[in-house]
Amino acid sequence: MMKKSFILIICFLLLLGCTSSTKKEKVTGIKEIQYKALKKKMSQNVEFILYIGRPDCGDCMAFKPILEEYLAKNKNAGLYYLNTKAYRDAAKKKDATKEEKDFYDNLYKTFEIDWTPTLEVISNGKIVKQYKYLDEAYYEIKDRAKQIEKQKEFVKKFKTFMDDYFKEDAS
Numbered sequence: 001m002m003k004k005s006f007i008l009i010i011c012f013l014l015l016l017g018c019t020s021s022t023k024k025e026k027v028t029g030i031k032e033i034q035y036k037a038l039k040k041k042m043s044q045n046v047e048f049i050l051y052i053g054r055p056d057c058g059d060c061m062a063f064k065p066i067l068e069e070y071l072a073k074n075k076n077a078g079l080y081y082l083n084t085k086a087y088r089d090a091a092k093k094k095d096a097t098k099e100e101k102d103f104y105d106n107l108y109k110t111f112e113i114d115w116t117p118t119l120e121v122i123s124n125g126k127i128v129k130q131y132k133y134l135d136e137a138y139y140e141i142k143d144r145a146k147q148i149e150k151q152k153e154f155v156k157k158f159k160t161f162m163d164d165y166f167k168e169d170a171s
Contacts, residue, residue, distance in 0.1 A: 022047045022123050027078035029071055035103055038082060042125040049078075049165060053117035054085035060117045063133040066155055070162055077166050084116065119158075121165055131161040 025041075025048035033041070033050075041048065051067070053060035071077050084107060090096060091104035111120060112127055115136075121129040133154055141147040 024048070026076075027080060028076065029078045030067070030081050031078060033080040033082060035087065038080070041080075042122065045124055047121065047123040047128075048080055049162075050111070050120045050122055051079050051081045051117060052084060052111055052113055052120065053081065054083055054088070056085055057116050059115075059134050063117045066133075066158065070159065074162070074166060077162060079119065082111075119161065129161070129165075131158060133158060 023046050025046045027048060030051065038050070053063070055061070084104075087100070087104045087107060090100040093100075108114065111118070112130065113120075113132075115132045115134070117133045119131040119133075120127045134151070138147065138150050138154070141150055
C-alpha cells in the first residue's frame with residue numbers, strides 16, 4: 001500500500017511538472033506586430049491582447065483615442081496591433097506573394113472577426129475572449145441621443161474588458 005501511494009505521488013508530481021502555465025506577454029502601449037511575428041507568437045505558450053484594425057476605418061479612428069486614453073491611465077497595460085490595411089494592400093498589389101494573399105484571405109477566419117476594431121485575448125494560439133467596438137445594430141439606431149448612449153455602453157464594455165485582463169497584473 002505504501003509503495004502504491006509513493007508511486008502515485010511521484011506520478012502526480014511528474015505530471016504537475018510537465019504542465020506549463022500560459023505566460024501573459026508584457027506589452028506596454030500599442031505595439032504593431034507583423035504577420036511573421038504574430039504567427040510565431042500564436043505557436044507559443046503565451047497570452048496577449050491583439051487589436052485588429054486599420055487606419056482607414058472610421059470606427060477604428062473613433063476608437064483609437066479611447067484606447068490611447070485607457071493605456072495612458074494604465075501604464076502597465078498594452079497590446080499588439082495588427083494593421084489589416086497593410087495586409088489588404090499587400091495582398092492586392094500586382095506582385096503579391098502567395099503567402100500575402102493567403103494570409104489576407106484567411107485573416108478574418110483565423111481571428112473570427114467580422115468587424116473592426118476588434119480586440120482579442122489570445123492564449124496558446126486560441127481566441128479566449130473578444131471585444132468589438134460598435135456593430136451594425138449601433139448604426140441602425142436612428143435617434144442620435146440613443147446612439148450616443150449605446151456608444152457609451154461600448155466604451156464601458158471596453159474598459160471592463162481591459163480591466164478584467166489586466167487586473168491580475170495589478171495585484
